[in-house]
Amino acid sequence: MLDGPGYQLEHGISLTYLLAGRRARPLQDLLHGVWLGHPLHPALVTVPVGAWTAASVLDGLAATGRGGPGAGSAARVTVGVGVAGAVASAATGLTDWQHAHDGARRVGLVHAGLNSTALGLYSWSLLDRGRRGRAGRARLTAAAGLALTLASSWLGGALSYRHGLGTDHADRSPEPRRFTPVLQASDLVDGQPVGVDVDGVPVVLVAGDGEVRAVGGRCPHQGAPLGEGWLHRGELVCPWHGSRFDLGTGEPTQGPSTAPLPCFETRLREGRVEVRRRGNWRSPTATTTVEEASR
Numbered sequence: 001m002l003d004g005p006g007y008q009l010e011h012g013i014s015l016t017y018l019l020a021g022r023r024a025r026p027l028q029d030l031l032h033g034v035w036l037g038h039p040l041h042p043a044l045v046t047v048p049v050g051a052w053t054a055a056s057v058l059d060g061l062a063a064t065g066r067g068g069p070g071a072g073s074a075a076r077v078t079v080g081v082g083v084a085g086a087v088a089s090a091a092t093g094l095t096d097w098q099h100a101h102d103g104a105r106r107v108g109l110v111h112a113g114l115n116s117t118a119l120g121l122y123s124w125s126l127l128d129r130g131r132r133g134r135a136g137r138a139r140l141t142a143a144a145g146l147a148l149t150l151a152s153s154w155l156g157g158a159l160s161y162r163h164g165l166g167t168d169h170a171d172r173s174p175e176p177r178r179f180t181p182v183l184q185a186s187d188l189v190d191g192q193p194v195g196v197d198v199d200g201v202p203v204v205l206v207a208g209d210g211e212v213r214a215v216g217g218r219c220p221h222q223g224a225p226l227g228e229g230w231l232h233r234g235e236l237v238c239p240w241h242g243s244r245f246d247l248g249t250g251e252p253t254q255g256p257s258t259a260p261l262p263c264f265e266t267r268l269r270e271g272r273v274e275v276r277r278r279g280n281w282r283s284p285t286a287t288t289t290v291e292e293a294s295r
């Protein structure tokens with residue numbers, strides 16, 4: 001039942017970004033949180049949840065006459081801060097959600113519906129707070145909005161912890177700790193990523209300019225096999241949603257992924273490529289040059 005509207009909304013978001021052209025890419029990366037190294041949405045949702053919870057306390061104090069003369073105006077300000085935060089949170093959430101599938105897509109749609117209703121109620125409440133004689137209704141709509149927000153927050157938690165939306169899907173195993181042979185150097189073609197399994201750890205090898213670079217083979221965004229990706233201007237592109245990664249540092253240069261890929265050292269021994277996990281996965285990868293192979 002939710003799949004139809006879910007697809008329509010997803011296509012609407014994708015089409016909007018598509019029509020916006022190249023300018024939309026930096027905006028999407030900003031909203032995903034690529035610059036932050038972490039999804040922006042869960043950080044932003046604390047603004048409306050916190051502000052509206054504070055407003056409910058202030059409303060309670062104002063309604064019982066214990067908050068002093070400033071309680072009503074303070075509640076109005078906090079409701080306004082929450083409305084602004086909710087609009088920003090919705091932009092980040094929808095931008096992330098457009099890449100969700102199956103159950104995550106459906107749960108995300110209900111989450112978005114509840115949040116939108118709560119935002120509508122709080123906007124109504126904010127308008128009422130500027131009118132005489134509407135204080136009671138303003139508090140009632142705010143209370144209803146808070147109930148919906150809390151229910152929706154539970155769904156947001158399920159999206160992350162049950163459906164893995166926004167969590168890091170890269171394999172962060174410290175293995176292999178020792179150089180391990182993975183394939184013959186002659187099997188590599190310049191500029192063509194090759195996925196290999198190193199004792200259960202997915203790795204992608206990319207040869208080019210006389211070097212072999214190695215990064216994690218599972219996309220941090222939703223776990224796509226990066227061995228099926230391709231290179232664009234020297235960066236590794238995810239085959240599912242187009243994240244791009246710097247092969248030198250593993251850092252995402254384009255979202256939706258916000259987390260970097262693990263990096264591996266490589267060397268050539270007797271015509272075979274060997275890889276070893278780097279201790280610090282944010283530091284540049286060591287690469288093997290063709291000259292080394294001939295030593």
Ligand code: FES
Pocket residue numbers: 099219220221222223224238239240241242243255256257
């Ligand atoms: S799985 Fe979504 S960008 Fe890679």
